[in-house]
Amino acid sequence: MFDKTLAELAQGLKSGDFSSVELTQAYLNRIKAEDEKYNSYITVTEEQALAQAKAADEAIAAGTAGAFTGLPFAHKDIFCTQGVRTSCASKMLDNFISPYNATVVEKFNAAGGVMLGKTNMDEFAMGSSNESSFYGAAKNPWNTECVPGGSSGGSAAAVAAQLAPAATGTDTGGSIRQPAALCGITGLKPTYGRVSRFGMIAFASSLDQGGPMTKTAEDAAMMLNVMAGFDKHDSTSVDRAVPDYTADLNKPLDGLKIGLPKEFFMDDLDSEIAERTQAAIKEFEKLGATVKEVSLPNTALSIPAYYIIAPAEASSNLSRFDGVRYGYRCENPVDLEDLYKRSRGEGFGAEVKRRIMIGAYALSEGFYDAYYNKAQQIRRLIRDDFAKVLSEVDVIMGPTTPHPAFKIGEKTSDPVAMYMEDIFTISLNLAGLPGMSVPCGTVNGLPTGLQIIGDYFAEQKLLNVAHQFQLATDWHTQSPQGI
Amino acid sequence: MEWEAVIGLEIHAQLATKSKIFSGASTAFGAEPNTQACAVDLALPGTLPVFNEEALRMAVKFGLAVDAEIGRKSVFDRKNYFYPDLPKGYQTSQLFHPIVGVGHIDITLEDGSEKRIGVTRAHLEEDAGKSIHDEFPGMSGIDLNRAGTPLLEIVSEPDMRSAEEAVAYVRKIHSIVTSLGICDGNMAEGSFRCDCNVSVRLKGEEEFGTRTETKNINSFRFIEKAIIGEIERQIDLLEDGGRVVQETRLYDADKDETRSMRSKEEANDYRYFPCPDLLPIEIDDSYIDAVRDSLPELPDARKARFIEEYKLSDYDAMVLSGDRNLADYFETVAKAANDAKLAANWVMGELSKLLNQNDTDIKDSPVSAEQLGGLLERIKDNTISGKIAKQVFEVMWNEGGTADEIIEAKGLKQVTDSGAIEKIVDDVIANSGPQVEQYINAEPDKRGKMIGFFMGQVMKASQGKANPGQVQGVLKKKLDALV
Numbered sequence: 001m002f003d004k005t006l007a008e009l010a011q012g013l014k015s016g017d018f019s020s021v022e023l024t025q026a027y028l029n030r031i032k033a034e035d036e037k038y039n040s041y042i043t044v045t046e047e048q049a050l051a052q053a054k055a056a057d058e059a060i061a062a063g064t065a066g067a068f069t070g071l072p073f074a075h076k077d078i079f080c081t082q083g084v085r086t087s088c089a090s091k092m093l094d095n096f097i098s099p100y101n102a103t104v105v106e107k108f109n110a111a112g113g114v115m116l117g118k119t120n121m122d123e124f125a126m127g128s129s130n131e132s133s134f135y136g137a138a139k140n141p142w143n144t145e146c147v148p149g150g151s152s153g154g155s156a157a158a159v160a161a162q163l164a165p166a167a168t169g170t171d172t173g174g175s176i177r178q179p180a181a182l183c184g185i186t187g188l189k190p191t192y193g194r195v196s197r198f199g200m201i202a203f204a205s206s207l208d209q210g211g212p213m214t215k216t217a218e219d220a221a222m223m224l225n226v227m228a229g230f231d232k233h234d235s236t237s238v239d240r241a242v243p244d245y246t247a248d249l250n251k252p253l254d255g256l257k258i259g260l261p262k263e264f265f266m267d268d269l270d271s272e273i274a275e276r277t278q279a280a281i282k283e284f285e286k287l288g289a290t291v292k293e294v295s296l297p298n299t300a301l302s303i304p305a306y307y308i309i310a311p312a313e314a315s316s317n318l319s320r321f322d323g324v325r326y327g328y329r330c331e332n333p334v335d336l337e338d339l340y341k342r343s344r345g346e347g348f349g350a351e352v353k354r355r356i357m358i359g360a361y362a363l364s365e366g367f368y369d370a371y372y373n374k375a376q377q378i379r380r381l382i383r384d385d386f387a388k389v390l391s392e393v394d395v396i397m398g399p400t401t402p403h404p405a406f407k408i409g410e411k412t413s414d415p416v417a418m419y420m421e422d423i424f425t426i427s428l429n430l431a432g433l434p435g436m437s438v439p440c441g442t443v444n445g446l447p448t449g450l451q452i453i454g455d456y457f458a459e460q461k462l463l464n465v466a467h468q469f470q471l472a473t474d475w476h477t478q479s480p481q482g483i
Numbered sequence: 484m485e486w487e488a489v490i491g492l493e494i495h496a497q498l499a500t501k502s503k504i505f506s507g508a509s510t511a512f513g514a515e516p517n518t519q520a521c522a523v524d525l526a527l528p529g530t531l532p533v534f535n536e537e538a539l540r541m542a543v544k545f546g547l548a549v550d551a552e553i554g555r556k557s558v559f560d561r562k563n564y565f566y567p568d569l570p571k572g573y574q575t576s577q578l579f580h581p582i583v584g585v586g587h588i589d590i591t592l593e594d595g596s597e598k599r600i601g602v603t604r605a606h607l608e609e610d611a612g613k614s615i616h617d618e619f620p621g622m623s624g625i626d627l628n629r630a631g632t633p634l635l636e637i638v639s640e641p642d643m644r645s646a647e648e649a650v651a652y653v654r655k656i657h658s659i660v661t662s663l664g665i666c667d668g669n670m671a672e673g674s675f676r677c678d679c680n681v682s683v684r685l686k687g688e689e690e691f692g693t694r695t696e697t698k699n700i701n702s703f704r705f706i707e708k709a710i711i712g713e714i715e716r717q718i719d720l721l722e723d724g725g726r727v728v729q730e731t732r733l734y735d736a737d738k739d740e741t742r743s744m745r746s747k748e749e750a751n752d753y754r755y756f757p758c759p760d761l762l763p764i765e766i767d768d769s770y771i772d773a774v775r776d777s778l779p780e781l782p783d784a785r786k787a788r789f790i791e792e793y794k795l796s797d798y799d800a801m802v803l804s805g806d807r808n809l810a811d812y813f814e815t816v817a818k819a820a821n822d823a824k825l826a827a828n829w830v831m832g833e834l835s836k837l838l839n840q841n842d843t844d845i846k847d848s849p850v851s852a853e854q855l856g857g858l859l860e861r862i863k864d865n866t867i868s869g870k871i872a873k874q875v876f877e878v879m880w881n882e883g884g885t886a887d888e889i890i891e892a893k894g895l896k897q898v899t900d901s902g903a904i905e906k907i908v909d910d911v912i913a914n915s916g917p918q919v920e921q922y923i924n925a926e927p928d929k930r931g932k933m934i935g936f937f938m939g940q941v942m943k944a945s946q947g948k949a950n951p952g953q954v955q956g957v958l959k960k961k962l963d964a965l966v
Binding site: 199336 | 525526527528530531561563567570571573625754755756759760762
């Protein structure tokens with residue numbers, strides 16, 4: 001049962017093979033038994049899950065069920081869930097019970113989804129390895145000595161370890177696609193503005209975007225059907241009709257034009273990852289696609305630009321965590337300044353503090369033009385690079401990450417090496433484009449991902465391309481040993 | 484040495500929107516602490532601002548009223564600093580691209596001369612909450628009801644050279660924003676407050692002296708006193724060989740002096756950058772034209788019309804047009820009484836006297852314009868004399884009721900019955916032997932004046948109710964018959 005996709009589980013619920021309560025209980029039992037190996041959950045919401053499952057079963061019996069009714073899944077602990085701790089994996093919010101639901105959470109509730117719990121992540125989504133979590137690192141189910149990637153590492157680990165059939169994630173510089181690649185699952189970062197950010201605790205507002213993390217492209221389409229849409233509470237969400245993302249899955253790929261950016265296949269790319277990626281491209285050629293080399297010349301600038309813009313926004317977004325109204329407050333502050341300094345000094349972890357300092361520095365008087373404005377100019381160049389290429393091809397493909405999962409602790413002392421892991425994913429966030437990662441093989445027993453990039457609001461196209469690939473290959477059905 | 488003051492003002496006008504600038508919470512004044520602060524105002528994790536377009540319309544109205552450039556694309560920026568009543572850790576404001584650009588207004592000085600004062604800019608921003616330091620021993624209370632209330636910050640050029648000019652400018656801006664209906668102008672509640680930038684220099688110098696900024700002054704009188712005091716302080720300082728320190732000062736109304744709050748050296752670096760949660764506001768000509776079409780009559784135009792249409796003096800027209808509510812009140816009274824001069828005299832006389840005595844705003848006048856109009860009608864049609872009308876007016880103010888009800892209930896109706904008047908006149912003449920004697924013996928051209936004594940006696944005998952015109956006629960006839 002745990003290897004079933006959302007689509008298969010939906011079928012099972014519909015035909016009465018099992019009830020949502022049975023399904024949910026099975027997952028809860030499995031989490032209880034297995035998750036200490038992976039640390040993929042921060043909070044398991046057993047009571048609430050069973051109540052939602054019961055309501056779902058009633059809806060199914062009454063014939064009022066929708067496509068998602070009764071399906072279990074997990075939320076990244078960055079989405080505010082009413083009455084449930086929403087920690088962002090930070091000591092700062094360890095005591096924070098959200099009094100309201102994020103729009104994405106509301107949408108899943110309305111669709112009849114069953115939330116199993118809240119998944120582990122890098123603190124405030126800042127990281128590529130999940131090691132910055134206050135609750136300890138989540139582990140990669142393919143090798144528990146390795147990181148699952150980040151920041152949505154808990155969601156990726158939970159899906160890969162079959163502790164949830166699907167999960168939500170958020171992606172600011174690769175935080176859905178990179179852990180999806182490292183854990184051998186499917187992840188989709190939608191176009192900026194496609195999914196509401198209301199109630200999704202902000203890291204970098206102009207880059208953050210929520211999306212699905214699933215076993216298959218078809219499941220991602222089912223999740224996105226629930227998640228996407230305009231939200232009047234989020235001024236940056238786009239008021240544009242939401243298509244049925246499952247509708248185009250089966251379109252043939254005849255004549256699909258694929259661009260391979262030469263900058264994605266440079267020397268520092270792991271040679272085996274390069275091979276797996278090329279092999280995947282061959283599959284597409286077999287499916288009738290044509291391939292050409294393209295260029296995204298400003299790719300190398302995306303990391304420095306990102307590490308100005310994201311920390312700048314973060315330094316401001318995280319100012320609200322001041323120990324005054326909610327969250328962590330230091331013991332016995334002697335005055336206001338002491339309250340601020342110690343609450344923030346003790347409540348935030350090292351990586352979060354590093355980024356707040358980088359961001360505050362980049363925005364400070366005298367440096368603003370040299371850093372922030374310059375980074376915004378680079379951002380426009382990157383957007384223009386993509387626009388040019390996407391006027392010539394339908395999709396861009398390449399590796400999701402330059403390396404497979406690395407060992408826990410391997411890169412923690414070298415933040416820049418860690419930042420470089422996001423070299424292929426970050427530029428999409430800067431441009432606001434949608435991108436997917438789908439499993440395309442393994443290297444030394446660790447999965448590797450193929451990234452598929454499309455034009456703005458081309459999620460249907462991406463899902464179609466990914467689904468056709470998954471019909472032709474079985475990388476996505478492979479599980480870690482022992483699972 | 485002759486000194487010259489240079490004054491520039493920043494006025495914060497609270498916009499009269501029903502809800503806050505970035506949330507749906509009410510802006511009403513005086514509610515229990517923190518009952519008008521929603522999740523957005525509390526800056527709960529994950530919350531996002533949504534711009535209240537009513538604030539935009541109001542800001543554009545102001546811009547058009549001061550003949551300013553309207554920003555076709557205005558952008559919200561974040562001003563980052565920590566303070567407990569600033570829940571997000573930043574204030575959302577407009578630094579780089581304000582909604583209102585360069586404009587101007589003309590002020591009238593006491594000697595009747597006019598002066599043009601430049602408006603540098605006006606921008607939208609959110610107000611902070613309030614810290615309360617004296618209610619909880621050892622702790623501070625925070626009330627976030629005001630947090631997020633929309634403000635229009637109106638910045639002047641340093642064009643004013645005296646406290647008189649500064650107050651005339653503030654009054655004019657006050658009259659414009661209240662006439663537009665975009666601010667209630669209530670200075671005591673903080674809806675309209677002023678920061679005064681003051682420096683002095685030797686007359687004839689080109690360079691400005693070092694300025695100080697005196698913050699949050701909330702009455703016209705205090706503005707005047709604070710500026711006069713600050714000019715004197717700076718001149719004394721310079722004449723004693725000292726120098727002015729650039730700093731923020733507070734005006735203490737009890738002591739009538741300004742004192743230092745913080746020096747520029749301690750100032751924050753606000754790390755301004757564009758708010759990524761809000762889209763730039765883009766408006767086009769048709770939007771601006773529609774707002775222009777909706778503009779009410781402005782104070783200058785209304786003053787001109789009062790002079791033209793009602794034949795009021797320049798001074799009366801200026802006073803009555805200066806406040807929209809007062810102007811509306813006056814016009815209602817004038818129409819009801821069909822006598823603008825009489826209406827102007829009453830509004831600026833009896834009514835203003837009682838309003839001032841009771842520290843009551845025209846909006847809250849216990850006597851409505853309709854009531855006063857009804858009263859003046861009774862003067863016009865000789866039902867009561869002007870003197871009796873003042874009695875009726877006091878009853879109206881204290882007890883309510885229409886003029887007719889009060890006249891009836893108190894038996895104040897003017898006596899116009901000629902028989903009754905003749906009877907009183909006869910009695911008075913009979914009891915005033917010496918004065919009648921004098922009258923008879925006086926030169927004919929002196930007699931007119933002497934009639935005043937008899938008038939007084941008759942009015943007294945009639946308790947003021949006899950129609951003065953009639954009495955005059957009867958007296959003259961009867962006295963002259965005795966000659």
